[in-house]
Amino acid sequence: MRKIYVAGHRGMVGGAILRRLQDRQASGEALELVTRTHAELDLTNQAAVADFMQSERPDVVILAAAKVGGIHANNTYPADFIYKNLMIECNVIHQAFSAGVKNLLQLGSSCIYPRAVPQPMREDALLTGVLEPTNEPYAVAKIAGIKLCESYNRQHGVDYRSVMPTNLYGPSDNFHPENSHVLPALIRRFHEAQRDGLDEVVIWGTGKPRREFLHVDDMAEASLFVMDLPRAAYEANTQPMLSHINVGCGEDISIAELAAMVAKITGFTGRITQDVSKPDGTMRKLMDVSRLADMGWRATIGIEDGIRETYAWFLEQAEAELRAK
Numbered sequence: 001m002r003k004i005y006v007a008g009h010r011g012m013v014g015g016a017i018l019r020r021l022q023d024r025q026a027s028g029e030a031l032e033l034v035t036r037t038h039a040e041l042d043l044t045n046q047a048a049v050a051d052f053m054q055s056e057r058p059d060v061v062i063l064a065a066a067k068v069g070g071i072h073a074n075n076t077y078p079a080d081f082i083y084k085n086l087m088i089e090c091n092v093i094h095q096a097f098s099a100g101v102k103n104l105l106q107l108g109s110s111c112i113y114p115r116a117v118p119q120p121m122r123e124d125a126l127l128t129g130v131l132e133p134t135n136e137p138y139a140v141a142k143i144a145g146i147k148l149c150e151s152y153n154r155q156h157g158v159d160y161r162s163v164m165p166t167n168l169y170g171p172s173d174n175f176h177p178e179n180s181h182v183l184p185a186l187i188r189r190f191h192e193a194q195r196d197g198l199d200e201v202v203i204w205g206t207g208k209p210r211r212e213f214l215h216v217d218d219m220a221e222a223s224l225f226v227m228d229l230p231r232a233a234y235e236a237n238t239q240p241m242l243s244h245i246n247v248g249c250g251e252d253i254s255i256a257e258l259a260a261m262v263a264k265i266t267g268f269t270g271r272i273t274q275d276v277s278k279p280d281g282t283m284r285k286l287m288d289v290s291r292l293a294d295m296g297w298r299a300t301i302g303i304e305d306g307i308r309e310t311y312a313w314f315l316e317q318a319e320a321e322l323r324a325k
């Protein structure tokens with residue numbers, strides 16, 4: 001029986017990972033799944049995390065809990081993004097080690113790479129240049145997470161792995177109008193404009209930045225694929241001082257193209273204009289995913305299908321919320 005603790009199971013990625021693990025359980029795999037809500041266990045609380053790890057003593061920890069948000073949230077609450085993410089990583093990784101956990105998988109982010117790095121971004125571009133200012137505090141915390149895992153591996157011989165996702169989206173995303181990432185923000189804005197008969201939707205920035213979007217179900221599959229790799233296979237494709245692996249679909253689109261796609265899917269036929277007072281952030285973030293592809297994993301959900309499915313989920317949620325009122 002393998003006991004797996006999924007931290008952040010109520011979030012978009014943690015939830016998708018948990019659903020896959022529950023499917024495996026239902027198919028007969030000997031798994032015990034452990035979860036705690038944020039209210040039950042605040043991962044920034046060192047003593048609480050120590051007590052939890054000592055009493056549960058999982059075999060594997062999947063760290064998908066983090067303070068997460070889009071460009072505006074990162075730019076507006078930098079202290080929250082650096083403090084909470086550093087605390088969560090230090091507490092979960094160190095207390096897991098102290099409780100004898102040998103296997104851990106943590107999620108970082110593509111924003112760990114320098115802002116002007118050659119595209120697509122390879123894993124060895126880490127720490128080769130200056131970070132994007134709009135999310136530097138979050139990126140510094142995510143880089144610290146990679147270095148924590150590497151350091152515990154080197155000093156203590158444990159097997160702690162890091163996956164670096166590109167921009168993610170899907171069911172259970174955060175659709176907050178200001179604090180979310182671009183894709184859920186646009187789904188909501190275009191939907192509301194279409195619903196209310198507006199003739200204009202404003203997108204932030206110039207529309208020129210390019211982003212790579214991966215559906216959360218692909219991300220969950222990739223996470224479990226990396227978790228399950230035999231150590232020799234994982235290490236054959238990493239280097240001692242470079243223990244993280246990029247996860248993406250290998251293709252990017254401009255924000256203007258994305259907005260046009262969301263307009264089509266939501267049925268909005270009006271004008272799309274730009275608010276250039278809002279930041280563009282990094283101009284391009286495309287992952288080099290050859291390392292993961294060499295190991296045998298590729299994304300399967302195309303962006304247009306993924307947005308349609310996410311929009312259907314959003315509509316169901318909106319209806320359920322209306323019914324509940």
Ligand SMILES: NC(=O)C1=CN([C@@H]2O[C@H](COP(=O)(O)OP(=O)(O)OC[C@H]3O[C@@H](n4cnc5c(N)ncnc54)[C@H](OP(=O)(O)O)[C@@H]3O)[C@@H](O)[C@H]2O)C=CC1
Nearest residue numbers: 008010011012013038042043044065066068107109167168
């Ligand atoms: N979404 C994206 O586009 C990307 C995400 N990632 C990474 O993937 C991982 C998962 O992100 P995602 O699922 O999108 O994020 P979500 O915000 O959907 O989920 C994060 C989860 O972590 C929980 N959490 C946050 N702080 C604490 C805390 N102090 N104690 C306990 N639980 C806490 C949240 O609970 P609550 O809501 O109650 O606070 C939430 O359930 C993160 O590491 C993120 O950095 C990387 C690249 C892109």
Ligand SMILES: C[C@H]1O[C@H](OP(=O)(O)OP(=O)(O)OC[C@H]2O[C@@H](n3cnc4c(=O)[nH]c(N)nc43)[C@H](O)[C@@H]2O)[C@@H](O)[C@@H](O)C1=O
Nearest residue numbers: 070071074109111135180181182185204205209279280281
């Ligand atoms: C995953 C990644 O997410 C963050 O980085 P980001 O990729 O810049 O994130 P974003 O999704 O918020 O924006 C992408 C682009 O889209 C443009 N844009 C247009 N209109 C809206 C809009 O309405 N909302 C948002 N949020 N962006 C918009 C926006 O101006 C930008 O050019 C990191 O902070 C960090 O959290 C991280 O790692």
